[in-house]
Structure formats: structure tokens, C-alpha cells
Amino acid sequence: xxHDLVVNRLRKGFVLVLLFMMLASLAVAEEAVxxxxxxxxxxxxxxxxxxxxxxxxxxxxxxxxxxxxxxxMVEAGFTxxxxxxxxxxxxxxxxxxxTLAFFVIGFxxxxxxxxxxxxxxxxxxxxxxxxxxxxxxxxxxxxTVFAGTAATIVSGAMAGRTKFKAYIxxxxxxxxxxxxxxxxxxxxxxxxxxxxxxxLSTPFCDFAGSTVVHSIGGWLALAGAIVLGPRLGxxxxxxxxxxxxxxxxxxxxxxxxxxxxxxxxxxxxxxxxGDGEIGRVAVITNLAAAAGAIVAMIxxxxxxxxxxxxxxxxxxxxxxxxxxxxxxxxxPVGAIIIGAIAGVLVYFSVIFIDNVLKxxxxxxxxxxxxxxxxxxxxxxxxxxxxxVLGIGDANGGLFYGGGFxxxxxxxxxxxxxxAWAFGLGMLxxxxxxxxxxxxxxxxxxxxxxxxxxxxxxxxxxxxxxxST
Amino acid sequence: MKLIIAYIQPHKLEDVKTALAAAxxxxxxVTNSLxxxxxxxxxxxxxxxxxxxxxxxxxxxxxxxxxxxxxxxVKAIISAARTGEIGDGKIFVLDLAECIRIRTGExxxxxxx
Numbered sequence: 130x131x132h133d134l135v136v137n138r139l140r141k142g143f144v145l146v147l148l149f150m151m152l153a154s155l156a157v158a159e160e161a162v163x164x165x166x167x168x169x170x171x172x173x174x175x176x177x178x179x180x181x182x183x184x185x186x187x188x189x190x191x192x193x194x195x196x197x198x199x200x201x202m203v204e205a206g207f208t209x210x211x212x213x214x215x216x217x218x219x220x221x222x223x224x225x226x227x228t229l230a231f232f233v234i235g236f237x238x239x240x241x242x243x244x245x246x247x248x249x250x251x252x253x254x255x256x257x258x259x260x261x262x263x264x265x266x267x268x269x270x271x272x273t274v275f276a277g278t279a280a281t282i283v284s285g286a287m288a289g290r291t292k293f294k295a296y297i298x299x300x301x302x303x304x305x306x307x308x309x310x311x312x313x314x315x316x317x318x319x320x321x322x323x324x325x326x327x328x329l330s331t332p333f334c335d336f337a338g339s340t341v342v343h344s345i346g347g348w349l350a351l352a353g354a355i356v357l358g359p360r361l362g363x364x365x366x367x368x369x370x371x372x373x374x375x376x377x378x379x380x381x382x383x384x385x386x387x388x389x390x391x392x393x394x395x396x397x398x399x400x401x402x403g404d405g406e407i408g409r410v411a412v413i414t415n416l417a418a419a420a421g422a423i424v425a426m427i428x429x430x431x432x433x434x435x436x437x438x439x440x441x442x443x444x445x446x447x448x449x450x451x452x453x454x455x456x457x458x459x460x461p462v463g464a465i466i467i468g469a470i471a472g473v474l475v476y477f478s479v480i481f482i483d484n485v486l487k488x489x490x491x492x493x494x495x496x497x498x499x500x501x502x503x504x505x506x507x508x509x510x511x512x513x514x515x516x517v518l519g520i521g522d523a524n525g526g527l528f529y530g531g532g533f534x535x536x537x538x539x540x541x542x543x544x545x546x547x548a549w550a551f552g553l554g555m556l557x558x559x560x561x562x563x564x565x566x567x568x569x570x571x572x573x574x575x576x577x578x579x580x581x582x583x584x585x586x587x588x589x590x591x592x593x594x595x596s597t
Numbered sequence: 598m599k600l601i602i603a604y605i606q607p608h609k610l611e612d613v614k615t616a617l618a619a620a621x622x623x624x625x626x627v628t629n630s631l632x633x634x635x636x637x638x639x640x641x642x643x644x645x646x647x648x649x650x651x652x653x654x655x656x657x658x659x660x661x662x663x664x665x666x667x668x669x670x671v672k673a674i675i676s677a678a679r680t681g682e683i684g685d686g687k688i689f690v691l692d693l694a695e696c697i698r699i700r701t702g703e704x705x706x707x708x709x710x
Contacts (some may be wrong), residue, residue, distance in 0.1 A: 362611070575608045576639075584642040592629055592654075 189398020206381025211577025283344030347499020353556025417468030421448020424472030451505030548592025
């Protein structure tokens with residue numbers, strides 16, 4: 130008896146509570162516009178998303194920084210032991226000097242409010258508050274490591290014969306002027322700027338920097354290698370190219386894996402948003418790299434009779450460089466095709482530059498970054514499939530029925546990058562040549578830049594000198 | 598039979614090989630070596646502390662030839678390895694008592710051939 134009574138009362142009480150809640154919710158519905166609870170939830174979500182974006186962008190920046198180690202290992206491994214200290218010092222210094230130059234000048238030219246041809250305000254992040262939520266800090270470290278990547282591409286192409294002093298001069302110019310001004314044309318609008326390439330009627334598409342970062346570095350590398358001339362012994366008296374084998378393929382392979390790893394920050398990080406697109410861009414990036422490595426291996430196997438390790442490693446990098454521009458806007462099939470074409474391109478480009486143009490590029494920087502960067506940028510105009518991916522209203526790519534508009538903008542960007550970086554590069558390296566001197570003297574080159582420029586050896590105590 | 602031992606600059610090896618091939622001398626053995634002589638060493642430093650390196654990197658080239666080839670071989674090496682600067686190296690010519698080809702057991706003139 131007693132038990133039933135209690136249950137009954139509880140039921141009555143429960144019904145009353147329900148009624149009250151329904152009334153309350155009706156009242157809330159009438160004044161939903163100013164509901165403080167929903168507003169607070171929205172604000173919290175927004176703050177959470179903004180913090181996730183900052184955390185993701187910073188992690189991506191740190192991954193891209195690690196690519197410096199990758200470049201250092203690739204370049205050291207692909208060149209001779211007697212120049213290893215020099216390569217490592219160049220990689221250390223172009224990032225360190227580039228960081229300061231980009232912080233003080235470059236960032237403002239690239240992302241400051243556009244005053245004509247490039248940005249011009251906020252030098253050295255002046256006027257930015259110390260508040261940790263300010264996006265400018267995150268954006269600064271993210272963009273600094275990108276500038277550092279462009280700068281470090283050049284050292285490999287100029288390996289084994291460049292005066293260290295001359296290389297330091299170059300490092301200042303690229304991060305203070307050459308890279309940021311071109312960057313402002315394509316990427317200025319990411320912050321306060323805005324340049325002509327991104328304001329074309331069909332905006333130039335370079336999501337993570339096939340052109341802005343890699344081609345700029347690659348074309349500067351080409352200019353540097355031309356002004357320097359080939360290493361002693363690279364071309365015989367008959368003009369035929371000779372192989373000068375790298376001293377450590379183990380290190381070179383480690384470097385390529387580090388670069389591949391870092392690229393998961395380079396491309397997916399360029400969304401600067403912490404959401405599911407990180408995964409999508411990572412898949413696209415990975416597919417292109419894998420296709421590039423496989424195709425480069427197959428070509429070296431069929432043309433050269435053996436699966437060549439250094440060409441296959443370059444093939445992976447070629448795929449990565451090529452997919453950097455279209456990584457956000459192409460389908461997985463598109464990515465595989467782009468990576469595969471880059472794998473073909475890098476093989477023939479290396480041979481063409483070596484044997485026909487007779488330009489000595491010890492690590493293949495011009496082929497990987499310049500040529501494949503240009504191709505990757507153009508591939509946006511061929512393979513962009515925004516509608517298929519559900520991120521746009523129309524497909525931009527020619528192969529997806531988008532016509533020639535996107536391809537035209539891509540051509541403009543690729544052409545402008547070549548004219549700007551190669552033209553200024555030739556001028557800059559020629560000026561360095563006649564002022565501080567660009568090339569190390571002959572004795573020093575024969576003995577090795579490590580002893581001549583830095584007074585030490587990379588492998589003290591090891592008798593690993595070769596006859597070249 | 599003569600044994601010709603030459604110490605040359607490492608970067609001259611390719612030229613010397615080419616010159617020997619042109620003189621019809623196609624057999625040699627090459628080793629890395631360290632040595633000092635009239636050419637002074639050089640200075641290195643490690644973490645700010647300096648030290649002198651006076652054992653320099655050289656290539657040791659050995660060629661065993663029959664009498665009639667001795668002169669040609671020496672001339673070929675000199676023509677390719679000489680720059681006129683200190684450090685070009687030295688050539689030693691020794692009498693060779695015997696030469697045996699392990700595979701066939703041939704001796705002397707035939708074995709060197």
C-alpha cells in the first residue's frame with residue numbers, strides 16, 4: 130500500500146515537472162533570438178575552433194621546419210664527403226638568416242596592406258599585441274618556415290663550389306625581397322595584402338606553394354648554377370657530362386623521408402583550419418608522392434636498366450612538389466596522375482639539364498622544384514575538380530569541363546614566377562660575383578670546401594677521400 | 598721487369614688513368630694513402646681550437662711492367678699528373694724479381710702481359 134502511494138506521488142510530481150519544462154521551453158522559443166545559452170554555446174564553439182586552427186597551424190609549421198633537416202640530409206648525401214660541412218652550414222644559415230630577414234622585412238612586403246606592387250606595413254610585427262590568441266603570431270611562424278623552404282632549395286644546386294660569403298648574401302635577398310614580393314602577388318590576401326595574381330578574374334591557384342615556394346627556389350637555383358658554372362671535373366674535355374656520385378645515399382634517403390613527413394604539414398597545414406580537410410589533403414599529397422616515386426623507378430629501370438635509388442628518391446620529391454599547388458582541388462585519381470607525370474618529368478629533366486643544357490645541378494633541385502613546381506601549378510588548370518569534391522560550384526580544370534580560364538591564370542603565374550625569380554636571380558648572382566665573388570678558388574674546390582671555407586672535415590679520422 | 602710506384606694528387610687520378618690507357622698500359626692498382634713531403638700541410642680547427650694537418654691525402658698507384666714499357670709508363674704518369682706546383686708527387690721505379698699469375702701459374706714476361 131505504502132509503496133503504491135509513493136509511486137503515485139512520484140508520477141504526479143514527474144508530470145508536473147514535464148509540464149513546467151514544456152512551458153518553459155515554449156517561452157524560450159518565443160524569445161530565441163536572444164537566448165543566452167545558445168549564444169554562449171556558439172561562442173564557445175567558435176573559440177574552440179579558432180584554438181584548434183591555431184594548434185593545427187603551429188603543428189604544421191613545426192613539421193615544415195623539420196623539412197630543413199630533410200633538405201640538409203638530401204643535399205649532404207647527394208654530394209661529396211669533402212663538402213658536407215659546407216652544405217650543412219649553408220642549410221643552417223639560410224634558415225637562420227632567412228628567419229630574421231623575413232621577420233623584419235619579408236613578412237610585411239608579403240602580407241602588409243598592398244601599396245601598389247607589394248605590401249608595406251607592420252614591419253617586424255609592429256603593432257601586434259602579445260595576446261596569445263592573435264592570429265598574426267601563428268601566421269608568422271607558419272610563413273617563416275615556408276620562406277625558409279624556398280631559400281634552402283638553392284644550396285643543393287650550388288653545392289661544392291660556392292664561396293660561403295656569397296651564399297650568405299644570397300640568403301638575405303631571397304627572404305627579404307625575392308620570395309616575399311612574388312608571394313604577395315599570389316598569397317597577400319591571406320592576411321592584409323592582395324596581389325594581382327589572386328585578383329585575376331579567374332584567380333591564380335597555388336594552394337600550398339608549387340610556384341610560390343618551390344618554383345621560386347628552383348628558378349633561383351637555376352640562375353645560381355648558371356652563373357657559377359659546373360664543378361671541376363663535371364664535364365670532360367669533349368663536353369660530356371660525368372657522374373660525380375653522392376657520398377651517402379643512406380643520408381639522402383633519410384632526408385627524402387623527412388621531407389615527405391614534413392610535407393604532411395606543408396600541404397594539409399595550408400588549410401590553416403583544424404577540420405576533416407586535413408585528412409583529405411594528406412591523402413591527396415601521399416598519393417602523388419607514391420606515384421612519383423614508383424614511376425621514376427620504373428623509368429630508371431627501363432631506360433637505365435636498374436631501379437636507380439637516387440632517381441626514385443627524386444621521384445617522390447617530384448610528386449610532392451607537383452601536388453603542392455593542386456592538393457586541395459583535385460581528386461585522388463587526379464593526384465595519382467599528377468604524381469606519375471612528375472615522376473616522368475623529373476627523370477628527363479635531370480638528364481636534359483645535365484647533358485643538353487650542361488648546367489651542373491648536383492642534387493637535381495632545378496628539376497624537382499623548378500620544373501615539377503611549374504608543372505604542378507599548371508596541373509590545377511587541367512585537373513581542378515571543385516564541384517566533384519563538393520567544395521565549389523564549378524570544376525576549374527580543363528579535363529573536368531572547366532575550359533581554359535584556370536589554365537590561363539596558371540600560365541600567367543608560372544610565367545611571372547620564372548621571369549621574376551630567374552631574372553632577378555641572374556642579376557643578383559652576377560652582382561655578387563663581381564663584388565664579393567661567387568666561386569671558391571680552384572685549389573679549395575679540389576681539396577674540398579670543408580677545409581677551405583670552414584677549416585674542418587665532416588668525417589675526421591675516416592679515410593674516405595675519392596679521386597674526384 | 599719493373600715495378601713503378603707513383604704517389605700523385607687524388608684529383609689527378611682520372612687524367613693519369615687516361616694517359617696510361619693511351620700508352621697501352623691497362624693494368625694498375627690504386628690505393629688511398631696519406632703522406633708528407635715538400636708540400637706543407639694545412640690548418641684545421643674544431644670548435645675554435647686549431648690544429649695542423651700535415652699528412653696529406655694522396656693516391657698510390659702501382660704498375661708492374663715489362664722493361665720496354667717502363668719509360669712509356671713513367672712518361673705517361675708525368676704528363677698527366679704534373680701541374681708544376683709543389684705536391685705533384687713522386688715516382689719510384691723498382692726492379693721486379695718475379696711475377697706469377699695465380700690462375701695459370703705463368704711467370705715473368707707472360708704473367709705481366
